[in-house]
Amino acid sequence: MSGTDRLKGRAQARIPDRTQKSAIRAENERVILKAAEEVFAQSGFRGATTGMIADRAGIPKANLHYYFPTKEVLYRRVVEHIFNIWLEAANSFDESDDPVEALTSYIAKKMDISRAHPMGSKVWANEILHKAPVIQDYLETTLREWTASRVAVIERWIASGRIAPIDPQYLLYMIWATTQHYADFNHQIDTLNGGRPLSDAQFEEAKRTVTGIILAGIGAVPPAGLAAAGPPRDAAARNGAAR
Amino acid sequence: MSGTDRLKGRAQARIPDRTQKSAIRAENERVILKAAEEVFAQSGFRGATTGMIADRAGIPKANLHYYFPTKEVLYRRVVEHIFNIWLEAANSFDESDDPVEALTSYIAKKMDISRAHPMGSKVWANEILHKAPVIQDYLETTLREWTASRVAVIERWIASGRIAPIDPQYLLYMIWATTQHYADFNHQIDTLNGGRPLSDAQFEEAKRTVTGIILAGIGAVPPAGLAAAGPPRDAAARNGAAR
């Protein structure tokens, strides 16, 4: 489980330094990784068997082991994939220096990821739940740096009086928790929604609600529906429409 | 995994109807359940082995199977235990009909549970992540009813203008997600906190931040630190302050 030691397997050294992998290999790896993501999400690292993954990918187990020497290597690849998607979303945080715009776009992006990649998010959640045996190094480097720099951004917002003085760290956790909840706990959400997944409209409403509560919660914008006395556009419009 | 069929095992019928179980049995079950909660939280249902649980409980594996015939029975007992704690917290939602008081106390209670029972929360998260193979029935009955009734309460708050018109369902999800995050993702939080767990003071700050953002977010209270100028209540004052 250490993850630092590698290349002890035999197949590893067989790949020279060529950057170009054959089309067959690329396609098969893609199929296997997709299957692996689903099975790992559904069953966890331990619960997933290479047999299950191979079946779902439509290939014999021995073939899977031809491309990925061990279950652990395969799992690590899946987790790295998720983390890259997560990082991509992270960029939308910097789209603007305005808190309303930046947070709106970041939250929307994270919500969209939860909807588009629920499996990946679950794998990530599982990994953290089990103390990140495979990706602890990412947490301590990339994630730590990203978080620190965004905390700084939020602190500037506070200093310039654009949002209320809340602790940035806990605001970020709140955003992460809330957005990922729609992926990780989607089974619970579906069950409470009468056993059906949220419709597109419902999901958009959830997104609006989440964004609205957070923005209003940090004083970046007035709470929806209240403050109706003000000017025509902005909050007043939301009053009647919502719900 | 269905959960509806039981009593097919042989050991089940051995327990008559007596309500009183021997002191030895009670104590051993307690120790085993505690160990099981930790191991299931750390490794998931599949990743946990009865051997690991027995070791942690300090008894031979065969002895564990004397008290709990199968791993599944043991797991179910653990999950039921968590669910009961969760339900207990749920009551604090009804402590007051005032949104500020009710939500403050509910959020505080849920945060405290995350801190006091992180293992239990993780087991629950794991269970939902894997589509609730064991507790689907709870989701469809108790949880569904509880949620519906609290949605109604929140709707009354909205109707009487005490909070902004947000969708109650998504507010609840937000509270659940955020509070449970401190248990389920505590490893990530610890890592971002320099590898150390949150101190009591930090945790209280987190609790305040979460409560503050949510209450302000739904317009139950002005955002901390802002809106200090205007009239005491009335959201209109917040309008200009923001942004």
Add this chain to the structure above:
DNA sequence: GCTCGATTTGACCATTTGGTCAGGTTTTTC
């Protein structure tokens, strides 16, 4: 201090599972 049910446990078993391997087939390269 005897009896009988409750408890304890080492040894054991069947199944599952990650991973290997030898030998075959296909694709690429020259």
Add this chain to the structure above:
DNA sequence: GAAAAACCTGACCAAATGGTCAAATCGAGC
């Protein structure tokens, strides 16, 4: 078009694991 490399796969193996069992020990009531 043939040699080399890449790819494929049925059969197999050692280790791990959930669960069983028979025999031993303990404990409360008489």
